Amino acid sequence: MVDITRALAIDGFIDLGDFYPEATTLEAANRIGAELGCRLWKQPESLTVNPTTAKPPNTYAGNYGMGELPLHTDLAHWHIPPRYLMLRCLIGDPAVATLVVHHREALRDVSVGTLDRAMFRPRRRLDGHMFLLHLRQRGIFRWDRLFLVPANNEARQVRVALVDQPLPCRVAEIILDKPGRTILIDNWTTLHGRSAAGKSPSDRRIERAYFSGEENDE
Amino acid sequence: MTSKTPHEWSPDALLSKAQRYASLMLEQPREEWQFGFWSALCLEMIVRASISKVSPALLSDAKDWNNIAFALGKKASGAKISPKSIDISEAVSRAEALFPSFNREMANFCVLHFQRRNSELHSGSLAFDEIGTSWLPQYYACCQTLLDAISVSMAQIFGDQEVATAATLIQALKDEAAKAVKGTINAHKTVWEEKDVADRAKLAKQADTLSSRADGHRVSCPACQSIALVQGTPAGPESSTMKDGMIVVRQPMLPSHFECKACALKIVGYSKLSACGLGGTYTSTAYTDPVDYFEDDFRDRYSGMDEDNNEP
Numbered sequence: 001m002v003d004i005t006r007a008l009a010i011d012g013f014i015d016l017g018d019f020y021p022e023a024t025t026l027e028a029a030n031r032i033g034a035e036l037g038c039r040l041w042k043q044p045e046s047l048t049v050n051p052t053t054a055k056p057p058n059t060y061a062g063n064y065g066m067g068e069l070p071l072h073t074d075l076a077h078w079h080i081p082p083r084y085l086m087l088r089c090l091i092g093d094p095a096v097a098t099l100v101v102h103h104r105e106a107l108r109d110v111s112v113g114t115l116d117r118a119m120f121r122p123r124r125r126l127d128g129h130m131f132l133l134h135l136r137q138r139g140i141f142r143w144d145r146l147f148l149v150p151a152n153n154e155a156r157q158v159r160v161a162l163v164d165q166p167l168p169c170r171v172a173e174i175i176l177d178k179p180g181r182t183i184l185i186d187n188w189t190t191l192h193g194r195s196a197a198g199k200s201p202s203d204r205r206i207e208r209a210y211f212s213g214e215e216n217d218e
Numbered sequence: 219m220t221s222k223t224p225h226e227w228s229p230d231a232l233l234s235k236a237q238r239y240a241s242l243m244l245e246q247p248r249e250e251w252q253f254g255f256w257s258a259l260c261l262e263m264i265v266r267a268s269i270s271k272v273s274p275a276l277l278s279d280a281k282d283w284n285n286i287a288f289a290l291g292k293k294a295s296g297a298k299i300s301p302k303s304i305d306i307s308e309a310v311s312r313a314e315a316l317f318p319s320f321n322r323e324m325a326n327f328c329v330l331h332f333q334r335r336n337s338e339l340h341s342g343s344l345a346f347d348e349i350g351t352s353w354l355p356q357y358y359a360c361c362q363t364l365l366d367a368i369s370v371s372m373a374q375i376f377g378d379q380e381v382a383t384a385a386t387l388i389q390a391l392k393d394e395a396a397k398a399v400k401g402t403i404n405a406h407k408t409v410w411e412e413k414d415v416a417d418r419a420k421l422a423k424q425a426d427t428l429s430s431r432a433d434g435h436r437v438s439c440p441a442c443q444s445i446a447l448v449q450g451t452p453a454g455p456e457s458s459t460m461k462d463g464m465i466v467v468r469q470p471m472l473p474s475h476f477e478c479k480a481c482a483l484k485i486v487g488y489s490k491l492s493a494c495g496l497g498g499t500y501t502s503t504a505y506t507d508p509v510d511y512f513e514d515d516f517r518d519r520y521s522g523m524d525e526d527n528n529e530p
Contacts, residue, residue, distance in 0.1 A: 117373075
């Protein structure tokens with residue numbers, strides 16, 4: 001197996017190609033978990049493309065539907081989101097791409113001081129609590145244009161850089177085109193999204209697994 | 219591990235709020251009362267975060283163990299109380315005990331600043347109006363000391379631009395202390411040199427006798443070079459060892475007060491002592507008989523009685 005940890009540290013993601021295509025998603029996830037030394041956070045989930053009307057407004061599908069899913073990190077509004085994210089193709093669609101870019105590239109025109117001081121809060125209370133979250137702290141980077149609300153000027157600058165301006169870098173486009181095609185993303189460093197699925201219904205079915213990780217104590 | 223929400227007494231949560239209050243503080247004109255008010259709220263978060271960095275349990279009001287359980291991320295079954303943390307004056311006292319560099323002078327400033335905040339919030343008094351900004355150098359000195367103690371940069375809380383201002387103000391505070399103490403020392407030196415040789419010798423001898431090691435740390439007076447005493451506050455945990463049958467207790471101390479019995483020079487406050495070369499920490503050493511040291515452990519209900527005797 002390729003050096004997953006090294007690839008994740010450099011690029012923030014790794015395209016594992018046809019990764020044990022005969023294995024179930026759970027079996028594939030367990031192999032990756034063993035390689036990373038991380039635990040599977042919960043059972044793999046199945047993702048399909050749906051129109052906005054099919055999902056509630058507290059979900060990405062309910063807001064973006066068949067359109068492009070903007071770049072984000074998963075569960076960015078949580079205090080400690082899951083560390084790694086595995087996406088594995090069950091039914092491919094050559095017209096739909098998974099978009100991936102490391103935050104250091106996406107935000108390279110923003111000063112380190114601004115990135116470190118940028119604070120957000122969840123748009124809604126979570127378990128009855130409201131709290132502040134740094135854009136990056138203790139090795140965790142987070143971003144979500146929908147579920148995070150800027151809480152200071154630095155955060156507003158970050159939002160402009162990620163939402164209102166074109167990114168200063170290339171975004172990787174990976175087509176999960178056939179069963180077993182798998183990518184692994186470092187959810188604490190790297191943004192991901194999805195291109196628009198087009199107007200016609202798509203059978204695309206992706207399975208997703210999360211792995212937990214430990215914070216840096218710096 | 220994943221988690222939805224941070225612990226509300228965690229250093230990160232408290233420091234994030236400190237940063238939020240600092241931003242509000244710095245948005246105000248410095249002569250306005252709101253500048254001082256937000257500064258006090260920011261300082262409280264920094265004090266609490268520094269203690270929480272050692273352990274969130276140190277923020278809990280220990281009168282109810284449910285508060286300690288909450289600090290440790292647990293909730294006891296049936297516990298309905300809202301978690302209660304220590305009040306800020308107790309937090310300042312704990313910070314002083316935990317961080318030797320956070321000296322009595324800084325603790326006193328914090329207490330005063332929090333009194334202003336209480337007065338602003340709980341009375342009709344306009345506590346932050348017309349107080350100027352002369353408190354700002356001490357304010358930043360306190361913030362920097364506590365943040366340094368937990369390895370957090372001032373820039374994280376106040377931003378790069380304000381950190382440059384804060385550094386200038388802190389340096390000015392040191393320079394001002396140096397200037398003030400230099401003037402006092404020179405004045406005492408002049409008076410001392412006007413005395414005749416016999417008087418000086420007599421006073422120096424008296425000072426030597428009166429400056430007992432039992433009362434403080436013996437140093438040379440910067441004005442008259444007689445033996446004088448420095449007293450201080452504990453600056454870290456004490457250590458005890460056994461030597462020649464005695465318990466030797468060593469306590470690191472940070473100077474807070476100087477007095478010379480010969481020329482009557484008195485210097486109060488760490489910044490002034492530091493400015494005239496008397497700011498070095500010293501060790502207070504005490505020798506104790508083991509029986510006295512462990513007195514409470516030895517004492518039982520038969521203490522003071524003769525040995526047991528079953529003769530009728």
